[in-house]
Amino acid sequence: MAKEIITAIIPTIIDHTVRPLARQVSYVIFYKSNLKDLRSRLKNFDAAKQRMxxxxxxxxxxxxxxxxxxxxxxxxxADEISREAEALLDDEGHAKTKCLYICPNLISYHQLSRKSTKLVRKIEEHENKKEFASISYNAAVEDISAIASDEYMAFESRTSMVKDIITELKKPDINKIGVYGLGGVGKTTLAKEVYREAMEEKLFDDVV
Structure with missing residues (x-):
């Protein structure tokens, strides 16, 4: 009976003592490879951030x-994770300096290795989140047709100019019309009035 009880609790003992201890020891054993893995992951992560x-x-x-x-x-x-990883890699240099005086500095190695392993997972999880259905959306275009009234009062004499532009816009072989002049003569106001007229006459599906 006692043998059966011992046999039954051995897996529990292993799960709660041996395995956690082995994991903690592995952080020290694989210190260099864990830091190397973090540097590699961070490099790829920075490239992904740049593409975004x-x-x-x-x-x-x-x-x-x-x-x-x-x-x-x-x-x-992503920027916060990168800063966290870079700070950890900077701490690696401090740990090596300390090791000149107290070697081996197992506590620092264990902490850095453990944190680097967690950061690698954090980077991987965050990078997987970047697959968005779309990164942008169509914003509502400001309706400037109502703005024209006050501004256009000073420029009623140029109504014929607006009509000429609208007439040209209706021609299928015309694809560009330029408006030029000195600063302050009313080019923007003219463009807004052309916009209003084009919207009213429904010359195009979209007008910017």
């Missing part, structure tokens, strides 16, 4: 596109 930054910058260059909030959050958290 490029995609976000491309979106920001588009007038009617906005970056999704979840993407911004991913970038912020």
């Amino acid at each position: 930054n490029h995609a976000v910058e491309e979106v920001e260059r588009k007038v009617n596109q906005k970056v999704e909030a979840c993407v911004r959050n991913w970038q912020t958290e």
Whole structure:
């Protein structure tokens, strides 16, 4: 009976003593390889962050596109993880310095190795989150047609100019019309009025 009881509790003893102890010892044994793995993961992670930054910058260059909030959050958290990993790798240098005086510095090695293992998992989990359905969305275009009234009062004499531009826009062989002049003469106001007219006449599906 006693033998059976001992046999039954041995796996529990192993789970609660031997395995945890072996895991803690492995942090010291695999100290160098764990830090090396972290450096490698961080390098790849920085490349993934850079690709995401490029995609976000491309979106920001588009007038009617906005970056999704979840993407911004991913970038912020990614930067925090990178700083945490870089700080840990800096601590590795301090541990080596201490080792010159107290060697081997097993406590520092154990802590750094354990933290680096956790950070590697953290990086992997966060990198897996970057597969978004979309990183941007179509923002509502500001309706500037109502702005034209006050500004356009000073420029009623140029109504014919707006009509000429609208007439040209209706021609299928015209794909570009330039408006030029000195600063302050009203080019922007003219463009806004052309916008309003084009929207009213429904010349195009989309007008910016």
